[in-house]
Amino acid sequence: MGSPTIYMGYPRFSYGGFSFMLLDPWPESWAENWYSTDDLYIDYDDGYYLYNRGYPGVGLTLMVVM
DSSP, X not given: OOOOEEETTEEEEEETTEEEEEXXXXXXXXXXXXXXXXXXXXXXXXXXXXXXXXXXXXXXXXXXXX
């Protein structure tokens, strides 16, 4: 995942050929460059969520951008 850009007031990034907006704020305890250094994945459970393997149990809400 590359560095998120701000779109309509939300961080936006591309991953796996799709664009996503991050709707939840990421925890302040995460490293400043978490998006380029941490092991991240996206999963679907009644919506899309971004997970960081270094912080199990924390899922950040995503919206697919068309």
